[in-house]
Amino acid sequence: MDQLEVLIKELYTCVREDSFARLTLSKPSDKTAEVKKVIIRMTIIKDKRHFSFVYRHSTKDITKNYGVSEGSDLIVQLIQSDFEIANLFTTEKHIVVERLPGKNFKLKVQKQKTEVEATRSHDKQKKTLLSKTxxxxxxxxxxxxxxxxxxxxxxxxxxxxxxxxxxxxxxxxxxxxxxxxxxxxxxxxxxxxxxxxxxxxxxxxxxxxxxxxxxxxxxxxxxxxxxxxxxxxxxxxxxxxxxxxxxxxxxxxxxxxxxxxxxxxxxxxxxxxxxxxxxxxxxxxxxxxxxxxxxxxxxxxxxxxxxxxxxxxxxxxxxxxxxxxxxxxxxxxxxxxxxxxxxxxxxxxxxxxxxxxxxxxxxxxxxxxxxxxxxxxxxxxxxxxxxx
Ligand SMILES: C[S@@+](CC[C@H](N)C(=O)[O-])C[C@H]1O[C@@H](n2cnc3c(N)ncnc32)[C@H](O)[C@@H]1O
Structure with missing residues (x-):
């Protein structure tokens, strides 16, 4: 199994086990691309889990939500072609994948040193003013x-x-x-x-x-x-x-x-x-x-x-x-x-x-x-x- 496949397997596992915390995609392959980074979290919409993608541009953020299966496919596609670095955070692990010249990937897996929460914002949940400190x-x-x-x-x-x-x-x-x-x-x-x-x-x-x-x-x-x-x-x-x-x-x-x-x-x-x-x-x-x-x-x-x-x-x-x-x-x-x-x-x-x-x-x-x-x-x- 190559390094990218390891990441994809980890992604599907943490989605299945509901331990996905967040994923960030950075370093666009095309340096002139408008989207500089994508930050992906899990959210609940109409009682169903969805991926919430925040597409970070230089001056604005655009958020789009996708069903779990569609979102997973999109993540894989973005890692394969559009971004060179992916950081996947689960409640247990932090996995970094970096695309190297050619079609190789370098992968590093670390155990989370501190507790990471798999937060799920909810569409029905009212925004609160309190930071959960x-x-x-x-x-x-x-x-x-x-x-x-x-x-x-x-x-x-x-x-x-x-x-x-x-x-x-x-x-x-x-x-x-x-x-x-x-x-x-x-x-x-x-x-x-x-x-x-x-x-x-x-x-x-x-x-x-x-x-x-x-x-x-x-x-x-x-x-x-x-x-x-x-x-x-x-x-x-x-x-x-x-x-x-x-x-x-x-x-x-x-x-x-x-x-x-x-x-x-x-x-x-x-x-x-x-x-x-x-x-x-x-x-x-x-x-x-x-x-x-x-x-x-x-x-x-x-x-x-x-x-x-x-x-x-x-x-x-x-x-x-x-x-x-x-x-x-x-x-x-x-x-x-x-x-x-x-x-x-x-x-x-x-x-x-x-x-x-x-x-x-x-x-x-x-x-x-x-x-x-x-x-x-x-x-x-x-x-x-x-x-x-
Ligand atoms: C029902 S608690 C409310 C505590 C807090 N203000 C809140 O809303 O969560 C009432 C508090 O007032 C305190 N208290 C009652 N009479 C007081 C007084 N005369 N002087 C100072 N504290 C008093 C009580 O000891 C108690 O802790």
Missing amino acids: DYLVHLGVLNKKGNIQKDKGDKFKQINKYVEIIDGILRNNPSLAKLDPMQIVDMGSGKGYLTFALYDYLKNKLGQNVIMRGIELRPNLIDICNGIAQDVGFEQLFFEEGSIEQSDIGEVDVLIALHACDTATDDAIAKGIAANAKLIICSPCCHKQVRKDLIEDNSELSSVYQFGILKERQAEIITDTIRALILKKAGYKTNVFEFISTEHTGKNLMITAIKHDGKVDVEKIEAEIVRLKKQFGVGRHYLEEVVF
């Missing part, structure tokens, strides 16, 4: 091969969605993106999934100068997160032990509080307003305080409040409405929306608030809050007590 492996979202762990699909979607939302806000508010450095604090950072993801996205994908701090009650999580930040070289990401209500956050441009329990969300909002943060983002968690302090008999909604679950839901809506109104009163353009489908998490409400310098009708908003509290029998709202 080491921190996701350390956090247990991805396995060592870079695939999403079985029970972490929802987490991965949630992290992506969250980064997507912040990306959208930054695009629509260029003054935020110009902050240098952008100082971010994440209140109740927990295991740090979202903290790491946002830092990675801003710093490594957008090239933003970011200083980011996570504040968290549980010291073991602080140690773990600081360890991971060091391991993955996130030099301006720090985790500090502390309580949201007592932390001194200093100067902050962006304040985040995702799923901080009950009134911890209010404390976080109050800190953000006091620090004059340009952007406040929170996703409330459990809502206990307003529910506990509903004056049921006085309320127009006493018929609703006799049913526990309806009372709970109503209290949640009022709690977050008043939070949004207080943010508006403090000069923030405020938005409330569901940030991910309920199928992925029940805690899916997000409040975003962007500081503006327009006029605010404080009295009107205060009257709105008073009216709302009366109508719904809200005895007290914790945020009113800690804000300003």
Whole structure:
């Protein structure tokens, strides 16, 4: 068997065993050829494997997809006549074939020294903003091969969605993106999934100068997160032990509080307003305080409040409405929306608030809050007590 046949056999084997990672064809035989290189990967289209050929020209790339059999034939043809060097990467081997003068081929086979993934992009798969980098492996979202762990699909979607939302806000508010450095604090950072993801996205994908701090009650999580930040070289990401209500956050441009329990969300909002943060983002968690302090008999909604679950839901809506109104009163353009489908998490409400310098009708908003509290029998709202 000649050297080219060895390569072809390896190609068919790795296609059959689904261990094909990629193939590059370089050094065109015709030096004036428009296509300088071809990069071939495997992709899934309508549930079937296809080869995806990227034809690299000097100023553009053209992508074409072929069925496995047609693509394999085309690869062989291109190696035989159009390109002098082929590099085939499988999950186990790296094979280089070089065409020599005459019709001879030189072949070198190396064992892969590091793990190579046979990635299959999927036509139905939505593009994600997250690069699948080491921190996701350390956090247990991805396995060592870079695939999403079985029970972490929802987490991965949630992290992506969250980064997507912040990306959208930054695009629509260029003054935020110009902050240098952008100082971010994440209140109740927990295991740090979202903290790491946002830092990675801003710093490594957008090239933003970011200083980011996570504040968290549980010291073991602080140690773990600081360890991971060091391991993955996130030099301006720090985790500090502390309580949201007592932390001194200093100067902050962006304040985040995702799923901080009950009134911890209010404390976080109050800190953000006091620090004059340009952007406040929170996703409330459990809502206990307003529910506990509903004056049921006085309320127009006493018929609703006799049913526990309806009372709970109503209290949640009022709690977050008043939070949004207080943010508006403090000069923030405020938005409330569901940030991910309920199928992925029940805690899916997000409040975003962007500081503006327009006029605010404080009295009107205060009257709105008073009216709302009366109508719904809200005895007290914790945020009113800690804000300003
Ligand atoms: C449900 S977890 C959310 C973690 C993270 N923000 C996320 O969305 O993945 C809430 C975290 O907030 C922390 N936490 C709750 N109350 C806090 C407080 N008052 N001060 C600081 N951290 C608090 C908890 O220890 C927990 O780790």
